[in-house]
Amino acid sequence: MTRQRWLPRPQATEALGAQLAAALPMRCRIDLTGELGAGKTTLVRGLLRTLGHIGPVRSPTYTLIEPYQVAERRLYHLDLYRLSDPEELEYIGLRDLLGESAVLLVEWPERGGRVLPMADLVIALSVVESMRLAQLTAHTPVGMALLARLPSG
Numbered sequence: 001m002t003r004q005r006w007l008p009r010p011q012a013t014e015a016l017g018a019q020l021a022a023a024l025p026m027r028c029r030i031d032l033t034g035e036l037g038a039g040k041t042t043l044v045r046g047l048l049r050t051l052g053h054i055g056p057v058r059s060p061t062y063t064l065i066e067p068y069q070v071a072e073r074r075l076y077h078l079d080l081y082r083l084s085d086p087e088e089l090e091y092i093g094l095r096d097l098l099g100e101s102a103v104l105l106v107e108w109p110e111r112g113g114r115v116l117p118m119a120d121l122v123i124a125l126s127v128v129e130s131m132r133l134a135q136l137t138a139h140t141p142v143g144m145a146l147l148a149r150l151p152s153g
Contacts, residue, residue, distance in 0.1 A: 001144050003152075007132040013039040013125075016134060017046025023149035024051075026073065027101045028142050029117075031109040034125035039132050040107045043123065044077055047105070051075075059107065064092055074102040086113035121146055 007013045020030070024047070032040040045057040051070040060066040060079045068075040076097055083089070089112055097104060098117065109116055120143035124135040138144040 001138045001147055003136045003147060003150070005134045005136070007039065007125075007134055010039065010042050013042045013132060013134075014046030014049070017043040017048075018050040019150050020146070021047045021050035023146055024073075024103060025142060025146065027103065028120040028146060029098075029104040029106065031119040031122045032105060032107045032125065033109065033122060035127070038125035038127055040125060043125070043134075044105050044107075048075065048077075065097075074100060076102055076104050078104060078106045080106065080108040080111035083108075083111040086111070086115040089115045119143070 005016060007016060020043075032043060034040055041057065041059040048057050048068060048070065051073060053068055053070050057077075058066070060077055064078060064080065064083065066077045068077065080089075094112075094115065106112070106116070106119070109119065109122075118139050120138070120140045122137045122139065124137070126133050126135075136147055136150070138147045
């Protein structure tokens with residue numbers, strides 16, 4: 001199941017994150033793909049703020065992972081851009097994260113290779129002229145349920 005959505009401004013990207021937050025299960029993995037500046041962290045910021053996070057939301061480019069505890073939820077924002085080998089995921093405790101009842105938001109998941117299991121939902125962000133395009137693709141029943149709960153448009 002795939003949906004597309006045009007995001008004419010950064011606020012629309014944050015709004016998509018807010019809509020995801022409202023539909024989010026307690027446990028899932030969402031991959032965020034797209035070039036630098038496509039809006040991956042902007043989307044995560046909208047999601048976290050909607051859930052109640054106060055404070056900055058930055059891409060964890062250098063730390064690889066940023067944990068968040070928001071209300072009853074545990075979320076992990078991963079940025080694998082600087083990962084030099086997928087086996088490094090073992091050192092940051094990926095196996096433990098996958099075993100938790102948590103939401104994983106993974107930027108640059110392709111750098112994780114086959115070490116990462118299939119994502120529930122993949123959001124591919126691209127810049128087309130002056131707008132962003134989000135393509136949301138569900139890969140599991142959890143992802144399909146999440147996508148079905150999102151408003152259209």
